[in-house]
Amino acid sequence: WDAETGKKLPFDPGTGVYTAGDFSPTRPVFWLGYKGGDVRQFDLKTGKSTRETYGAVSDVSQIDISPDGSALLFRSEPEIAGFATLVTPGQVVAVDPTGTHGTSAFPFSIDNAELSPDSSSLAMNDTGLKFKFAAVDPWTGKIKVATEEARTFAYSADGTRIAALDGDKGRVDVWDVRERKWLKAWTWTLDKNYGGLEGPTFHPNGDWLATFHHTDNDVLLWDWSTGKQILNLGKVEDSVRKAVFSKDGTRLFVMGLASLRVIDVPNAKTLWQVSTPKVHTFNGFTLSQDAKRIALNTGLDEPAIVFDAETGKELLRAESEAMCAMSPDGKSLLTAKGLHAWVWDIDTGKRITTLEHSGAIRDVEIFNGRFLTLDNVRGLNVWSSEGKRVATAVAMRDGTWLAYDEKGRYDSPTPSDVRGAYYTLEWEGGLEPIAMSQLKGQFYEPHLLGKALGIDKEPLRDVPDISGLRLYPDLTIKPEGEMAYSISAKERDEGGIGGVRVSINGKEVLKKSGSGFFKVDVKEFASYLLPEARLQQGEKNVLSVTVANEEGDLVGPPETVDLGVPANLQAPEVRLYALCIGVGDYAGTAGDLQAPPSDARAIAAALKETGERLLPGRVQVDVMATGGTETRPTRPNVLAWLTEVSKKATSSDIVFVFAAGHGLSRIGEASGYYLLTSEADPGEVTPVAAKTVTISGEELRTALAAIPAGKQVVVLDTCHSGAATSSLLGAGRSVSGEYQRAWEAIKDATGVWLLAGAASDQLSYESSNVEHGMLTYALLEAIDRASADGLRQTPSGELFLDVERWLGYASTRVESLKSEVGLGGVQRPEFKRSTRGESFDLGVMDAKRKGFLEL
Incomplete structure (x- = not known):
């Protein structure tokens, strides 16, 4: 105006x-x-x-968490314009707080969704009219089953079956989740006055189903395998919105639009009911674990009410706005309205904690003694039992997520590139936006969300005071003649000058410490430059420089220079150099492994077979393994191979390093990744001995950075040394944060594609059923079976060993493979995509050679 x-x-x-x-x-x-x-x-x-x-954060409207905390779902609503016109579908982001599964995101116009008890399946209704019912894998988004006939559904208590109902037709179908097939289908007579069947709800025994509004509005309990009626549980006139059996199956709790009743199942009678004409709809209820208390969401601007489930006596009436959650023990209630959430003691009726928010609260949950709230500004808030915010998490529009805490720790599936997330540092020069990746060295905390939820027991590491951080220097790069540049760093904010790192094409070639000025002659690193024929479309030869403050706790964003392509730089033939390491026979009398030597030999055979088909006569595959005629995998031998390849490889070449054996994440006070070579005694690795019997992640990182090859792949299939298992595993399921930080550092400094797995012990690592480590077997399986799931298939039918597809397949296959062979301690592999460039091919598989590895 x-x-x-x-x-x-x-x-x-x-x-x-x-x-x-x-x-x-x-x-x-x-x-x-x-x-x-x-x-x-x-x-x-x-x-x-x-x-x-463009903002980076997805507008999440609901959160769901599985009973064991293995899955957290962020759900955003579809965007609707005009009259039922779908503009964009909603999004589901599935997060495993402990890292056992990878993150996935997929678009669906979801009306209703429910996770299976074991988090392996997500059933949903779709309002986008693609289908009325579907069950998908929450970790891949792949549809397991979809149908136009069913609209409502329920899981059995063990998650092995889904009952799906088309209420208009009165048809109930039962789906076997594991076998992926329909088992039975039954059609019931409808109550013509009501208009449709409602439900279904599984009885805890898994054999019976309850459905509503049969003839005369009867509630029937029946056997889904035979279609035989077990009991008529009486009448329910109200439209049923939710129905749940108690764990012992003796009570059925039924919520209608504005009614709640409790049915005594053995005696087929209603114990008590409550209804109100003032409220348009009830919004849900929560049962205590023993089913002795029930908390009811009575509706918008109406209180939440807790009842004694046996008598119907009102125990608490608490201020709320269509949302509440009750603790499993039935002692605490969490409600919310506007910007406030409250924790109530149900026994005393007193409000004990107020949780203040900066945005309107949309959803609440209680999990493992923590209070979870979702607001439209900060996203998901995790509060301790004392009412302290311990973590915040948001879903990102690109399908990833970000978790962080008040001290600046953060976690993300892409910790080096959290797009759209910044910390704002205030100094005398104004406000400075700091990308999350710039804090990575000190503040990256793998499994932060799992630790906040209390399901990952690994302690949080100490971090500097984020409010006291000093800025990194200003960085200037100036040309100083042909292919030479001066690099100057100017201190600001009293932050001093720390480490300066120089990279060419994503590979670290030079490090300086505390130097404010120096020169770089790129001609000294000419072997790292790619000829024009080897550059992808839009790709350039790039000089990149970063500088940290003196403390090293804050790194500046990279300054880059386009180096162009030297006129006389020719494109040499591409060669593949591969080293396959398998350490099974160690020094000492304990800790030997059976699988690693055969793992190394099998991977080598697979690479020779497929590599020669792609690069005939230009493939060098070397094996270092114990128990055979190959070179023994000692520390000097491994490092010598890396040094030799650094002298003859060009920027056009491919380097592949595979290692299987024992690993450690901590030796004395030092932490990181350590591969034990054959001289090591797995039970006695001291800080002094480590210098001669291990190869650290830092050494591997330095050696790979010295190799000019622009395409590098590292696969680490590690079994934890028994002496260190307790320090390596958080909650017994997730790879330790020390490992993950070390793997990230290797990837960032070298630009490699990295796939790293870990098992909790030898019994988890090796299986007589497959005779290989789980990760190795998954890699070999894709090749041996000539699988289009793990290899890139062309329209003409050729199968290429595409790095991203092959490693990605193995990283997800391990989870299902370990279930097939009955191993419980194998961890989900960490798949770290290269920070530079697109995927590439390592070889070609001939389908006629299917089975040549004889798995």
């Missing part, structure tokens, strides 16, 4: 929900902020948007 004339000015805010706005103090523009983080600049004269930045 024109404030002087009262005239309405032209203004078009466009689509989206706007949440904040302000005028520029110096220019005729207006800024408007939207849900999800979009910001648009508008010209005040025209009212049109002239600039726009």
Whole structure:
């Protein structure tokens, strides 16, 4: 509006929900902020948007967590415009807080969704009309079953079956989740006055189902395998929104639009019921673990009510806004309204904790003694039992997620590239945005969300005071003649000058410490430059420099220079250099392993077979293994191989390193990744001995960085040394944070594709059923079976050993493979994609040679 004339000015805010706005103090523009983080600049004269930045955060409307904490779902609603017009589908982001599964995100127009008890399946209704019912793998998004007939569903208590109901037809189908097949289908007579069947609900025994609104509104309990009626549980006139059996099967709790009743199942009678005409709809209920208390969401602007489930006596009436959660022991209630959430003591009726929020609260949960709240500004908040916020998590639009705490620790599936997330540092020069990746060295905390939820027992590491961080220096790169550059760092914010790292094409070639000025002659590193024929479309030869402050706890963003392509640089033939290490026979009398030598030999055979088909005569595959005629995998031998390859490899070549055997994440006070070579005694690795019987992650990182080959792959299939198992595993399921930080450092410094797995002990690592480590077997399986799931198939039928597809297949296959062979301690492999460049091929598999590895 024109404030002087009262005239309405032209203004078009466009689509989206706007949440904040302000005028520029110096220019005729207006800024408007939207849900999800979009910001648009508008010209005040025209009212049109002239600039726009895109937010990174997904607008999450609901959270779901599995009973064991192995899966957390962020769900966003589909965007609807006009009358039922779907603009964009909703998004589901599946997160495993302990890292056993990888993160996945997939778009669905979800109306209702439920995780199976073991988190292996997600059943849903889809409002986008692709299907009325589907069950998908929450970790891949792949559809297991989909049908147009079923609209409502329920899992059996063990998660092995799904009952799906088409209420209009009265048809119930039962699906076997593991076998992926329909087992039975039954059609029931409908109550014509009501119009449709409702339910279904599984009885705890897994054999019976309850369905509602049969003839005369009867509730029937029946055997799904025979279709035989077990009991008529009486009548329910109200539309059923939720129904749950107690764990012993003696009680059935049924919630209608505005009614709640408790049915005594053995005696087929209603114990008590409550209804209210004041509320349009009830929104849900929560049972205590022993089913003696029930907490009811009574509706918008109405209180939450806790009842004695046996008598119907009201125990507590608490302020709420259509959401509440009760602790499994039935002693605590969590409610929310507006910007406030409250924790109530049900026995005393007193409010014991208030949780303040900066945005409107949308959902609440109680898990493992923690309080979970979802608000529309911060996202998911995890609170301790004392009411302290211990972590925050958000779903990102790119399908990833970010968790962080008040001290600056963070976790993400892409810790080196958390797009759209910044910490703002205030100093005398103003406000400085700091990307999360710049804090990685000190603040990256793998499994932070799992630790906040209390399911990963590995302690949080100490971090510097984030509010006391000093800025990194200003960095300047200037050309100093042909292929030479001067690099200068100027201190600011009293932060001093720390480590300077110089990389060419993503590979670290030079490190300086505390140096404010030096020169780099790129000609000395010419072997790292790629000829034009080897560059992908849009790719360049790049010099990249980063500098940290003196303390090393804050690193500046990279400054880059396009190096171009030297005119005389020719494209040599591509060669593949591979080293396959298998350490099974160690020094000492304990700790030997059976699988690693055969693992190394099998991987070598697979690479020779497929590599020669792609690069005939240009494949060098070397094996270092114990128990055979090959070179023994000692520390000097491994390092010598890496040094030799660094002298003859070119930037066009491919280097592949595979290692299987024992690993450690901590030796004395030192932490990281350590591969034990054959001289080691797995039970007696001291800090002094480590220098001669292990290869550290830092040494591996340095050696790989010295190899000019622009395409590098590292696979580490590790079995923890028994002496160190307790320090390596957090909750017995997830790979330790020390391992993950070390693997990230290797990837960042060398640009490698890295696949690393770990098992808790020898029994978890090796299986007589497959005669290989689980990760190795998954890699070999894709080749031996000529599988299009693990290899890239061309339209002509050729099967290429595409790095991303092959390693990605193995990283997900281990989880199902360990179940097939009955191993419980194998951890999900960590798959670290290269920070540079696209995927590439290592070889070609001939389908006629299927089975040549004889797995």
